[in-house]
Amino acid sequence: METDRERKADGARRRARRSTIAACVAACVAAAGVALALAGCTGSDARDAASTPGPPTSPAPTATDGDAPADEPATGALDELGRFDEVNRAVIAADAAAGGRAFLDALAAAGFDRSAMQVTSDTTTLGEPADSIQFSVRIGDRCLIGQYGPASDGYRSAERPGLGSGGCLVGATVDTGG
Secondary structure (H helix, E strand, O other): OOOHHHHHHHHHHHHHHHHHHHHHHHHHHHHHHHHHHHHOOOOOOOOOEOOOOOOOOOOOOOOOOOOOOOOOOOHHHHHHHHHHHHHHHHHHHHOOOOOHHHHHHHHHHOOOOHHHEEEOOOEOOOOOEOOOEEEEEEEOOEEEEEEEEHHHOEEEEEEEEOOOOOOOOOOOOOOOOO
16 A cells, blocks of 8 residues: 555656656747747748859849739849849958948948848857858848858858848847947
């Protein structure tokens, strides 16, 4: 027959198991949420610009009825991608170790709206140089996004939909001075 002490110990083990299972379920749900959130940040398509200069791999979409289809990007930002790339490549040519502020200053000097820009930090939270930096300009409901650094194999850019928050970059950004 089971003693009172054994019953209490058995009950404590069951509660501990339930608590552990609940913690595991919560961790799995959180991990799935992070994975889904980050899934939108990866991938590429024909609007990605390669790290070498040249024409885009596909022409800008056109509409025959005068209105762009809902699944096609607005041409305003896409039309500006070439100029965005030209400015950023000039920054890199002038200073291969350029930081985020250099890209923002050059883009603003080229006529892009500084108040519509975002940039990530040049350093990690530990004070080390970042493997790459990201910078963006929002034009309407679309974003021009650039990435530069050794982790991105040089310069990359893309035209993407803006975030519902009004920005272009997910995560921490630094003040743009705009």
